[in-house]
Amino acid sequence: MIEARQLSKHYGEKTAVAGVTFTVQPGKVTGFLGPNGAGKSTTMRMIVGLDRPSGGDVTVNGKHYAQHKDPLHQVGALLDAKAVHTSRSAYNHLRAMAATHSIPVSRVNQVIEMTGLGQVAKKKAGGFSLGMGQRLGIATALLGDPQTLILDEPVNGLDPEGVLWVRNLVKYLASEGKTVFLSSHLMSEMAQTADHLIVIGRGRIIADAPIAELISGSRAARVRVRTPQATELTRFLASDGVTISASEAETLEVTGLDARQIAQIALDNRVLVYELSPLNASLEEAYFNLTKDEVEYHSTIDGGASGDAQLLAALSQEGK
Numbered sequence: 641m642i643e644a645r646q647l648s649k650h651y652g653e654k655t656a657v658a659g660v661t662f663t664v665q666p667g668k669v670t671g672f673l674g675p676n677g678a679g680k681s682t683t684m685r686m687i688v689g690l691d692r693p694s695g696g697d698v699t700v701n702g703k704h705y706a707q708h709k710d711p712l713h714q715v716g717a718l719l720d721a722k723a724v725h726t727s728r729s730a731y732n733h734l735r736a737m738a739a740t741h742s743i744p745v746s747r748v749n750q751v752i753e754m755t756g757l758g759q760v761a762k763k764k765a766g767g768f769s770l771g772m773g774q775r776l777g778i779a780t781a782l783l784g785d786p787q788t789l790i791l792d793e794p795v796n797g798l799d800p801e802g803v804l805w806v807r808n809l810v811k812y813l814a815s816e817g818k819t820v821f822l823s824s825h826l827m828s829e830m831a832q833t834a835d836h837l838i839v840i841g842r843g844r845i846i847a848d849a850p851i852a853e854l855i856s857g858s859r860a861a862r863v864r865v866r867t868p869q870a871t872e873l874t875r876f877l878a879s880d881g882v883t884i885s886a887s888e889a890e891t892l893e894v895t896g897l898d899a900r901q902i903a904q905i906a907l908d909n910r911v912l913v914y915e916l917s918p919l920n921a922s923l924e925e926a927y928f929n930l931t932k933d934e935v936e937y938h939s940t941i942d943g944g945a946s947g948d949a950q951l952l953a954a955l956s957q958e959g960k
């Protein structure tokens with residue numbers, strides 16, 4: 641379990657993390673989501689004692705990271721995949737880590753196998769692709785079979801098979817009762833991987849809830865209606881609290897009425913309707929709604945409703 645209380649970090653005038661309080665529970669995958677520069681990496685670095693908080697406190701499994709006598713068994717972290725000795729092979733990097741923490745060589749071979757590094761384990765880590773570097777970072781984090789796993793952007797640079805592998809791995813670890821905390825700005829990936837989300841923007845927590853709750857609470861339910869009599873139906877549906885937009889020919893999007901109410905009004909007025917579909921907000925929409933005022937790097941793309949995905953993709957590119 642990770643517990644942060646009023647945790648903050650200032651770099652001179654710059655506030656990177658502004659007094660965040662949250663708990664990451666065991667037994668589930670918790671996603672840490674936020675635009676570039678939101679404070680994700682700084683928060684993760686403070687959890688493992690690589691940055692000293694300017695205020696507040698954070699513990700892992702009940703203690704400050706530095707107080708643990710067996711840190712690699714408590715916490716495994718991937719914070720910077722490039723943080724390896726470039727002239728050492730992956731195998732020797734892992735062996736050196738294992739030797740200094742009384743971890744048997746058999747575990748080194750195990751994590752090499754688990755992370756698919758077998759073919760390149762004897763090659764120098766300096767020549768690794770971004771994806772291979774990520775796998776080595778994850779292997780290092782897993783070395784001590786830790787109770788808590790912290791992964792900063794673990795799917796960055798991985799191919800689709802690698803992304804699927806990380807997703808299955810973290811879900812498996814959570815199902816074993818481990819605490820799994822991973823950051824990403826890939827909303828679609830989080831939707832498929834995380835059970836719970838903590839959203840951060842400009843150093844502040846702006847949401848902390850199960851994924852399903854975030855999506856359902858993000859906007860009023862909409863219903864898509866297809867009818868050859870869109871103009872007439874718009875007139876019959878119009879009333880206080882009802883919003884109707886026409887996105888394409890013969891198609892309306894209605895908020896303020898559910899599908900049954902729309903069907904009844906159409907029937908009463910002898911309007912033919914050939915589709916009535918309740919629309920769920922996507923995680924991307926939920927995320928965009930939450931963070932739209934918290935983004936440090938704005939793009940110039942016109943982000944109307946249909947441009948959300950584009951805008952988010954652009955946001956994730958910027959500042960990198």
Ligand SMILES: Nc1ncnc2c1ncn2[C@@H]1O[C@H](COP(=O)(O)OP(=O)(O)OP(=O)(O)O)[C@@H](O)[C@H]1O
Nearest residue numbers: 651654656674675676677678679680681682683959
């Ligand atoms: N060592 C530092 N000195 C000065 N400012 C810093 C330092 N490290 C981070 N910052 C600033 O603190 C803010 C938070 O940075 P951080 O790297 O934690 O964000 P992030 O959410 O991980 O972003 P990204 O998704 O781009 O990695 C940013 O504005 C960043 O420029």
